[in-house]
Amino acid sequence: MELSSFTVLSFTARFCFVVLSVHTSYGEVSYSFPEEIKRGFVIGNTAKDLGLDVNRLTVRKTRIDTEGNRKRYCEMNLNTGELAVTERIDREGLCGQKVSCVIIQELVLENPLELHRVNINDNSPKFEEDIIKIEIPESTDKGARFMLEEAHDADIGENSVQTYTLQKNEHFVLSVNTNSDGGKYSELILDNEVDREQQQEVSLILTAIDGGTPPRSGTVTVHVTVLDANDNAPVTQIKHSNNNNNANSHNADDNNNHRCL
Numbered sequence: 001m002e003l004s005s006f007t008v009l010s011f012t013a014r015f016c017f018v019v020l021s022v023h024t025s026y027g028e029v030s031y032s033f034p035e036e037i038k039r040g041f042v043i044g045n046t047a048k049d050l051g052l053d054v055n056r057l058t059v060r061k062t063r064i065d066t067e068g069n070r071k072r073y074c075e076m077n078l079n080t081g082e083l084a085v086t087e088r089i090d091r092e093g094l095c096g097q098k099v100s101c102v103i104i105q106e107l108v109l110e111n112p113l114e115l116h117r118v119n120i121n122d123n124s125p126k127f128e129e130d131i132i133k134i135e136i137p138e139s140t141d142k143g144a145r146f147m148l149e150e151a152h153d154a155d156i157g158e159n160s161v162q163t164y165t166l167q168k169n170e171h172f173v174l175s176v177n178t179n180s181d182g183g184k185y186s187e188l189i190l191d192n193e194v195d196r197e198q199q200q201e202v203s204l205i206l207t208a209i210d211g212g213t214p215p216r217s218g219t220v221t222v223h224v225t226v227l228d229a230n231d232n233a234p235v236t237q238i239k240h241s242n243n244n245n246n247a248n249s250h251n252a253d254d255n256n257n258h259r260c261l
Helices: 046-050 091-095
Strands: 002-015 018-024 027-033 042-045 063-066 074-076 082-085 101-114 131-137 145-147 161-166 172-178 184-190 201-210 217-227 235-240 245-250
Touching (some): 046 082, 161 172
Parallel strands (some): 131 217
Antiparallel strands (some): 002 018, 074 082, 145 184, 161 201
16 A cells, blocks of 8 residues: 655746756755757756655656646656756746746655555464364274364464364374465374273364464364274173073173174
C-alpha cells in the first residue's frame, strides 16, 4: 500500500534579463537567461542544484505545477533533472512596463510511503473435533502408523502450526511430517504392542504448537480403543467329587472369541 505526501518547491522568474529563483526546503538557487529563448533551452540542472536524487524523480512523480493554473513555461526532465523552457517567454506580454517581472511556478515531488502489514501471532492452533477416535486391533504389528487430524491456525508463516507433541505413554510415539502445501501433520506410531486383556482403552493428549513468540498451542484428546483378537486358548478346570466330575472352561477373549465348544 502506498500513501503520498507532497513537497512543493517554488521558484520565481524575474525578467529583464530573466532571473529564475527557486526557493525550497532544500535551499535556494537562481538562474539567469534572456527572454525570447527557444523551446528546449536548458535553464539549469535543478535536481543537482537542489541535491535531489535523480533516480527517484520518477518514483516521486516530480512535476511542474503553475500557480492559479497559469501557463507552464518550463518542465523538468525526469531522467536528467534538467529544467528546460517549454513555451516562449515574452517579458512585455507578461509584465508590461514593470521593472520586475515575476512568474511563479511550483516544482512538486510526492513522498511515497510504504506500509507493510506485519502478521502478529494472535491466533492459537485449533482442531476441528474435541476427540480423535482410533480403533486398533490388539494383533496390530509394532510400527503401524495412524494419521491424525491436522490442526489449523488462522495466522500465516512462522506463526502457523510448526510442530506437534504427544503425551508420554508406553505404547505410542509421534511422527511430525510436512504435506505438499507446507502444512504440518502428525502420525501416531505403535511402538509397543497393545493387549486388550490388559488395557482396553488409551487416552492421550495431542498438542499443536505454532512458531510465534511466545508460541501458542491447541490440544485434542486421542482416544484409542483396542479391539479384541482371538489370542487366548480356553483353560479347562476339572473338579473331582464322589459322584461327578465337573469341568468348567474359561477364555480371556471377548465376544465370539471366548466361546468354548
